[in-house]
Amino acid sequence: MYKATIGLEIHFESKTNSKMFCSCPNEENNSLEEKPNINACPVCAGHPGTLPVINKEAINKIIKTGLALNCKIAEHTKFDRKNYFYPDLPKGYQISQFDMPICFGGYLDVPLDDGSIKRVRITRIHMEEDTAKSYHTKDGTTLIDFNRSSVPLMELVTEPDIHTGEEAKRFAQEIQLILKYLDVSNADMEKGQMRCEVNISVNTEDDDELGTKVEIKNLNSFKTVEKSIEYETKRQIEALENKEKIIQETRGWDDNKELTFSQRSKEDAHEYRYFPEPDLPPLSISSEKIEAILSSLPELPNQKRDRYKNEYNLDHKTIEFFVRKVEVGIFFEKAVSELISWYKESNQIKEIADEKYFEIIKLCTNYITTDLQSILKSDPELKGIEDVFVFLNKKISPENFGEFICLIANKKITSKIAKTVLLEMYSKGKDPTQIIEDEGLSPITDDSELEKIIITVLEKNPKPVEDYKAGKQNSFAFLIGQIMSVSKGKANPQKAAELLKKVLEK
Ligand SMILES: [Zn+2]
Structure with a gap:
């Protein structure tokens, strides 16, 4: 028997007044079509010589999130540079966290639809900045909008505790719900405020070692999280049965064809050449601060x-x-x-x-x-x-x-x-x-009033009365219906049935 082992990486934008390392506003709707590049400054546009400053509100919100997810909070932490090139990242690096995430070692108990509980351990939640956004126009030009550049972003990584698409979907939904309860993120997947990535490998149930890990990116709804896992599990099992080798790679999801496709071979962490961010001081988080945030948590x-x-x-x-x-x-x-x-x-x-x-x-x-x-x-x-x-x-x-x-x-x-x-x-x-x-919608409480209605109904419906007396039970229900209708629904049906029987037996 084959078994899929799944871990999730979920990114979500933090709902703060300003961006992660500068004072530009962090606005929810910052699409290019409306007003591109209005929330940008030399810091978040990556000009050389500018200096970042840590956003306290974003740090408070990630601590809040970590505590709600039963994580430990680091007393000492730091930021690191993740180096890579992409047009939407003009600095040539993203400020992120490598070996000392703010939150680690947590878990979430997820209620499944059948009423059972699935516990998923949370490896870490770290703080980083979002990138700018590229827009590819029809004529082949690429435009860059910096409104999103350096918006505070949290990345949550789970242990490989998930085994089905449904569990993964429910976990992601539950995370979204908690983020909303905490008011730390709007976490709208359609708006890209929450993004899911799936790590999945397949092995046989008696195999101690996990299979080759494949990553699926660009999943923009809970349904695609579930479907892509179901598809990928099937694809990998078929490959293993045909004695084919699974390649460690990143795959995308095609929503129209409902399948995953190969994008590129996966890079390892050392290729990002992480090193401590020299422009930011290490960060200490006091136990008083953690206590204060813990006691302010809403009901989850x-x-x-x-x-x-x-x-x-x-x-x-x-x-x-x-x-x-x-x-x-x-x-x-x-x-x-x-x-x-x-x-x-x-x-x-x-x-x-x-x-x-x-x-x-x-x-x-x-x-x-x-x-x-x-x-x-x-x-x-x-x-x-x-x-x-x-x-x-x-x-x-x-x-x-x-x-x-x-x-x-x-x-x-x-x-x-x-x-x-x-x-x-x-x-x-x-x-x-x-x-x-x-x-005048009060029910009829007076029996004599109700009896009057019953007598009127009987006089108007001699045939059903005859039928009833001949043993047709259906006629009784018909007469009750007539009484309810004449009383405009104000008769009590039980009371009406009682009285009707009495009158008919007279
Ligand atoms: Zn800025």
């Missing part, structure tokens, strides 16, 4: 998962939904806290009984993930927007939503009327109690 996705499980008893799928769509999770929590105090007040109880508590929470999550989602998705104004939930707060406040769930839980509205009320809340922004009052 895995902590939130545990809390959602313990506090709300949510299932795996719902937890993932709320953890990955951060705004919806916040909306849910606000709605629940509103809902619980409303529930206690309206039922005049001090503590809410356990079973009832989880029942109400479940009702709340169900309405968010089904009814609310379908309302948002069918709003023509939100057409084409992928994350429709971003617009939730603007349309319905969590307080009103909590109140709405409480009205259902307290049987102040039927589930049929609930749909109408929710739609009204969404389109008019009103609170649900007001809507029910204004439009």
Whole structure:
């Protein structure tokens, strides 16, 4: 049996006010088409004789990232020059870190879709600068834009703990989520703020030594990370079965043909001739600073998962939904806290009984993930927007939503009327109690009123009544449907069934 062994290298741009070694602004949207070379100075354009200065904010953010990923933080560290030539690197070297990365020895527990946990060890995260950007025009000219040059860049390297495309994809997604929780990077893969590279080798399961390592570059989505690994695993296994030699090389990914292709043979680290950056002093990081950053960390996705499980008893799928769509999770929590105090007040109880508590929470999550989602998705104004939930707060406040769930839980509205009320809340922004009052949507609680409706329905439908009496059960359901319709959804279906039976038996 063959086995793939995979390590990832992930680059992500840090979200800082200024660039890594100069005071130029670090702006998110700096495409050539709009305003090329507006954020550039002699330092980040690589003029000889200029001196870099370390960006403190970028250092704080990489420490924050390292701590969130269970890394150790170096007390003493330094920057190194990585020497190579490329037109987008006019200095002839990139300032990076070689043997003393700021963060090292960490790990991340990644929840997989089947509910299991995959631990991936993190070798290191180091700090470096991004390069400028080359644009190749149709007439064969290459233009260089320095807006991106020297933007702070973190590089994360994992141990070869990953074995499938799915694990790699989930790991990268989880890293992106953590970066967003930490607010250290926007990590948008389409914008190139996060870039993944895959190292992959294949060997037989009883082989102690790893196979020849192949690197796949230019993966610009999570899907391509997964697909390229699946393709490459298959390609290498086939080659080994045919007794072909795997070449150590860098391969690219062709998104249209969905395959990897050879780009160049891989260079080794010594070819970059790394040496300590003489223009920057070594860096010391105090334990006080590390402590301070550690205590300022926000709640992380895995902590939130545990809390959602313990506090709300949510299932795996719902937890993932709320953890990955951060705004919806916040909306849910606000709605629940509103809902619980409303529930206690309206039922005049001090503590809410356990079973009832989880029942109400479940009702709340169900309405968010089904009814609310379908309302948002069918709003023509939100057409084409992928994350429709971003617009939730603007349309319905969590307080009103909590109140709405409480009205259902307290049987102040039927589930049929609930749909109408929710739609009204969404389109008019009103609170649900007001809507029910204004439009007379309270359920029918008076039995004699309901009985009147039933008698009208029976008079209008003599045939189904006859059929029912002849033993046709379907006719009963039809009559209930008629009662619900005549009452405009305000009848309680169970109550209606009870009374209908009584009347029919008379
Ligand atoms: Zn600059």
